[in-house]
Amino acid sequence: MNIEMQLKDKVLEAVQHIYSQQVDESAIQIQKTRKDFEGDFTLVVFPLLRVSKKPPEQTAEEIGKYLCDNIHEISGYNVIKGFLNLTLNSSFWVLFLNNVAGKEHYGYITEKENPSTVLIEYSSPNTNKPLHLGHIRNNLLGYAVANIIASQGDKAIKVNLVNDRGIHICKSMLAWQKWGNGITPEKAGKKGDHLVGDFYVMFDKEYKIQIEELIEKGQTEEEAKKNAPLIIEAQDMLRKWEAKDSSTIALWKEMNHWVLRGFDVTYKNLGIDFDKVYFESDTYKLGKEIVQEGLKKGVFFKKDDGSVWVDLTDEGLDQKLLLRADGTSVYITQDIGTAHQRFDDFKANELIYVVGNEQNYHFQVLKLIMQKLGYSFSEYLFHLSYGMVELPEGKMKSREGTVVDADDLMEEMIRTAEEMSRELGKLDDYGENEKNQIIRTIGLGALKYFILKVDPKKNMTFDPKESIDFNGNTGPFIQYSYARIRSLIKKAQAKEIQIPAEIPSVIDINIKELQLIKLIHTYPEILYEASENLSPAIVANYIYEMAKEYNQFYHEYPILSEEKAGISVFRLFLSLQVGKIIQSGMSLLGIDVPERM
């Protein structure tokens, strides 16, 4: 039982004892004492005035005295207005710290009684162009959320659903056929996803020209968009694909293969992975049967032309098409199918979709449909809806060439890390291998942290010109703090100082040390909260606070050079724990920490 629960219990007891009355547990609010006040935990007594029928100060005083007399961990208390601040004795904190040191994965729940299986779908790229900054946010979020969920004892399964079919894919294929002259990634010396992306852009450019021409000849824009020869050819190609025309399929396979190989490189560089990859070319027909069943049950209805719809006007939404008149499926049909399949395949308890907030409506509809169909799992579908990454001048637009490419960005970050290291003379006497390793860690750390520290649901701005900071609330700052700790530990080892598995409980803890220990104390709550809210940002901000606090401590107190051996060892011991948590938290975020930098 943790100390907060223990305090709660005792307060209940105190109220019973002093005022001879029961109160609901929810009336007992124990929180961490704010930094500007003396104490470790604070009881807010306002909700208890109802039973005490006394002024706040007096109530706090009475309860404080009772607690102090009855809990040996409490060494003192003070009352300010309606706040009862309790101070715990140092041996409690030392004991706690020893406990942390003994655990391999402090903060994790390693054995959960009824672990859930949670499926996390993320990334979900189209195979017609390379990944960009928006995908980076998606990938980092999906990966980190999966880690965080797993840390809380549930089983997290990462899946990717690759959108490898459809008209947009045909556009790239058609352009390559027309203007590619048989070029391949090898011949072009280019990553396959970038090469295919070039053809997609090429298509769009030519298509625009054709539209302009048709408009000049007197067609409306709408007509022109439909009648441009290129789009007609692309649609024709899609029909051939669906009819399994062998040469179309062969080209499709080849170009998809190029793109997927390119994605693999990007994923690897980003440091993310999947347990299972689905392809839409395999799944796009799923869901039709379910829709038919729904039609029989009267959940959906058929229009005169034979198309199937769901009416969501009672829910404040519109009608939504589920099957075309020709019986082919649309996007949502497929999602109905895959959701069902996944709950089946994996015996999943929850399904989380990491998808941008532009698709909020889609997922709202999906969930409602599943509900209407009577699937009990409908309430376990979650849309982790993340905000757009915007540039200072607004949204990224491929037409205007303002898309920030994922590969370019990573490369750029690493290069910046390299420049800064050189300017600071940090890595001058490092070997080439280690140096490259470190600048990679730092560059990617800066990028990942920059994105993950922001609350997922919020839109965020990314300014490529200002680039990403390496000072302040950043990945490198945290990595640096970690490297400092590691450096201390290594120096201690060199001096043959043993850091024990436990430290004696009689020790004076100074204010900074206590601050750090208290932060360590909250780590499990932080992970729980991050998991509940599907928010890596909570972990990121916590780790930052920890690093900041540690740097202050480091600056203010000698550690290795502390004369009293006992204190020196204690500080090393504390540093070691802080380092472990930084490492642990960062790894949940998918960010590496260097041994030195």
Place this chain on the structure above:
RNA sequence: GGUCUCGUAGCUCAGUUGGAUAGAGCAACAGCCUUCUAAGCUGUGGGCCGAAGGUUCGAAUCCUUCCGAGAUCACCA
């Protein structure tokens, strides 16, 4: 118009089921390296928490209205 998000310092962001005097970083200015990594630390300035009401002992947080920004409402995915 319907539905849904968001609005906190010049900029980028924290602020956990409502709690004490709203916090960081960047940018600006002023300090700190003969001592464990200065990618660090300390200090200064900077706020009608979009606005107004309401609920409450107590509101950046909850409710209502309004203002502002964005997304979405496709036989695209």
